[in-house]
Amino acid sequence: MENKDNLEEKNENIENENLDETDGLEVRVYNKKAKPNASWWGRKTRGQKTSFIISIVLLTISIAATFILIFCRQIFGDEVGNEIIGEGNLNGFVAFGKSIRNSLGKVGISFLVISITFLITFIISGILKLSTNKSNKGRTISSLTRSLLKYLAILADLAIILTIWGVDVASIVAGLGVLSLIVGLGCQTLIQDIISGLFIVFDDYFNVGDMVIIDGFRGYVSEIGLRTVKLDDKCGNIKAITNSNVGTCVNLSRQTNLISITMSCGYNEDIRRVEAVIAKELPKIRERLPKIVDGPTYKGIDAISDSSIDFGFSVRCKAMDRFQVKRDFTREVYLMFVLNDISIPFNQIVVNPQDDQNRPSATAEEIEIAESLNQKNREIAPKPKKESFLKRAKETFIDDMDNIYNLSDTD
Numbered sequence: 001m002e003n004k005d006n007l008e009e010k011n012e013n014i015e016n017e018n019l020d021e022t023d024g025l026e027v028r029v030y031n032k033k034a035k036p037n038a039s040w041w042g043r044k045t046r047g048q049k050t051s052f053i054i055s056i057v058l059l060t061i062s063i064a065a066t067f068i069l070i071f072c073r074q075i076f077g078d079e080v081g082n083e084i085i086g087e088g089n090l091n092g093f094v095a096f097g098k099s100i101r102n103s104l105g106k107v108g109i110s111f112l113v114i115s116i117t118f119l120i121t122f123i124i125s126g127i128l129k130l131s132t133n134k135s136n137k138g139r140t141i142s143s144l145t146r147s148l149l150k151y152l153a154i155l156a157d158l159a160i161i162l163t164i165w166g167v168d169v170a171s172i173v174a175g176l177g178v179l180s181l182i183v184g185l186g187c188q189t190l191i192q193d194i195i196s197g198l199f200i201v202f203d204d205y206f207n208v209g210d211m212v213i214i215d216g217f218r219g220y221v222s223e224i225g226l227r228t229v230k231l232d233d234k235c236g237n238i239k240a241i242t243n244s245n246v247g248t249c250v251n252l253s254r255q256t257n258l259i260s261i262t263m264s265c266g267y268n269e270d271i272r273r274v275e276a277v278i279a280k281e282l283p284k285i286r287e288r289l290p291k292i293v294d295g296p297t298y299k300g301i302d303a304i305s306d307s308s309i310d311f312g313f314s315v316r317c318k319a320m321d322r323f324q325v326k327r328d329f330t331r332e333v334y335l336m337f338v339l340n341d342i343s344i345p346f347n348q349i350v351v352n353p354q355d356d357q358n359r360p361s362a363t364a365e366e367i368e369i370a371e372s373l374n375q376k377n378r379e380i381a382p383k384p385k386k387e388s389f390l391k392r393a394k395e396t397f398i399d400d401m402d403n404i405y406n407l408s409d410t411d
Helices: 002-009 046-070 072-076 078-085 092-098 106-131 136-164 169-174 176-186 188-202 271-288 319-339 364-378 389-410
Strands: 211-214 217-224 228-232 238-242 249-251 257-265 292-304 309-317
Touching: 046 072, 046 106, 072 078, 106 136, 136 169, 136 188, 136 217, 188 217, 188 228, 211 228, 217 238, 257 292, 257 319, 271 292, 271 309, 271 319, 292 319, 309 319
Parallel strands: none
Antiparallel strands: 211 217, 211 249, 217 228, 228 238, 257 309, 292 309
């Protein structure tokens, strides 16, 4: 299964990193233990099921709370309605318009604002998911927009609730000039992450669903947010990388991936017969392996090894299929050699038995010569005798005087 591929190949050297998968790959994280014909719910992982249930529960509570607060007068009577939405207000819609001036029911109105905001955000996020789920680029823009919408909803809720509780939001907005300077100095990393995320999206480095390698970690892009990019390696590991730390990135999902293998035969085989078998059998391999996009192709003799002749083959496939295609293609090539009686060499160990015949021994003369030869090697050369300082000074003085005398004779 493709969700095991990265775990098996994580410690291997990454070859042909510039060869990628075609556009339009749609990757969804499903339960790896689910059956192929399982239902929509059965294909989800445990984490996805938990997240979905929590979202439904929160949505139900928000809808129920909103309905109760809006029609509390009709449900609980005038006494409770007067306490929550105020006197003279027929329902929650009227109370919401008077909530800024009315000091009663602030807690209920605040909760109503939060519930409505959550409901609107949930609906817009659902619409974005449904309308942009057909392409990787659409899912990328949707992920970034939903992340931005979440932060905007929090800021809007905060501003409205502060106004309900009598806080002068206008004064806060007026002081944002100084606050923005402080935030800019204290949140440089956050601002850098947001800007880097925008560049990632608009420069089209990768999209949601692409298989990428970022700083040595291979996985599918499951989410692109304002601060982080999340990679899922389909083995239960999700890595979150801040946008500003996305350094070296290899996108494997833009073109097909190249897979190269070698198969060996013995030196007693006629390579022309082997190549004729390859030419006949390769088209049949393509029919048996539908995940191959291009090939298989015979590349020629790859190497002349110590005990074999190595033949090179290559195929192209999608990035998500590369490991399984390599295993299947290697199996098919091996069967092609075996079924056509082409010998495949293997390592052999040759053990030479001990020679039991009596060998001649050294004579006394030969022993003496050998000892003499080794004795010379062991002798230490005598160290040169060091001359005293006075003797060397005397010899130097005599040499200098001789030179002066020779120069005077020459003149």
